Amino acid sequence: MRPESVDLSPVVQAVSEVKAEVRTQAAATVAAVVDQSKRVTDTTQRAIVAVSSTDNSTADKWVNRSLAVTVGMVALTYPVGKLIWIMGGLFKRSMRRG
Numbered sequence: 001m002r003p004e005s006v007d008l009s010p011v012v013q014a015v016s017e018v019k020a021e022v023r024t025q026a027a028a029t030v031a032a033v034v035d036q037s038k039r040v041t042d043t044t045q046r047a048i049v050a051v052s053s054t055d056n057s058t059a060d061k062w063v064n065r066s067l068a069v070t071v072g073m074v075a076l077t078y079p080v081g082k083l084i085w086i087m088g089g090l091f092k093r094s095m096r097r098g
Helices: 009-052 058-097
Strands: none
C-alpha cells in the first residue's frame, strides 16, 4: 500500500500570504517607530536649544538661591528631626520598662 499524495499547494499559498502580511506589518511598524524617534529627537533638540538660550537674569539667580537654601534647610532639618524621633522612641520604651 502506497500513501496517496496530498496536495499542499493551498497550505503553501496560505503560508506565503501570511509571510507577506507579516513583512508588510513589520515594515509599517518600523517606519512608525523611526518617525516617532525622529520627532522625539527633534523635540528634544529644540528643548535643549530653548533652555540653553534662556537669559540668566537676576530673578533666575534669586530662584536658584532660594532653591539652594530650601534644599539646605531640608538637608539639615531632616537628620535633626529623625534624631528627635529616635530619642522620643527610646524615651517611651524606657518609661514603659519602668
